[in-house]
Amino acid sequence: SSGINAEWPLRPGPAGRSSKIQQHLNYRMRVSLQDGRQFVGSFLAFDKHMNLVLGDCEEFRKIRQKSAKSTDKEEKRALGLVLLRGENLVSMTVEGPPPQNSRQRGPGGRGAHANMGAAKAAGRGMPPQPGAPGLQGPMHGVGGPSPGMMAPNRFGPPGYGGPPRMPMGMGPPGMRPRY
Numbered sequence: 001s002s003g004i005n006a007e008w009p010l011r012p013g014p015a016g017r018s019s020k021i022q023q024h025l026n027y028r029m030r031v032s033l034q035d036g037r038q039f040v041g042s043f044l045a046f047d048k049h050m051n052l053v054l055g056d057c058e059e060f061r062k063i064r065q066k067s068a069k070s071t072d073k074e075e076k077r078a079l080g081l082v083l084l085r086g087e088n089l090v091s092m093t094v095e096g097p098p099p100q101n102s103r104q105r106g107p108g109g110r111g112a113h114a115n116m117g118a119a120k121a122a123g124r125g126m127p128p129q130p131g132a133p134g135l136q137g138p139m140h141g142v143g144g145p146s147p148g149m150m151a152p153n154r155f156g157p158p159g160y161g162g163p164p165r166m167p168m169g170m171g172p173p174g175m176r177p178r179y
Helices: 017-022
Strands: 028-033 038-046 052-063 073-084 089-096
Touching (some): 028 052, 038 073
Antiparallel strands (some): 028 038, 028 089, 052 073
16 A cells, blocks of 8 residues: 555565554544544554554544533644654544545645645745845954965965975884985
């Protein structure tokens, strides 16, 4: 089946529980947690700890009313991409099949929530202008050595004669002289 399985390496064939869970990748699933909350979203991934990733996820939780006569109120909240810890899961049920193809899902293959979770650049005012002052490093004479001092020189700074040289006829220490 297509989809993501964070369990690595993948085991070929029907080998245990992971293949049953793998069959439901991309399905719309309802997941119940120990604290009573329920999450409904596209089942995208799982791992060996049964941690789940749900996309386009919504949270449902029951709010108990203070008076005994009134019924519990259900609160719904849109969350987007969610990672659920396997330790807290109680059950998973299928809410709906995966989308058949991208045409059914709408523009961009994302369905009714076309822009939900889409990354967009967030600017901070005007875009930088080429040659804008303050964006070209420190001003001349401020913040470092002059360019002439930074340029490589074959012989070093003025007055420097180069590395020390051995007198003629002497080799490096530990080497026998050549005769």
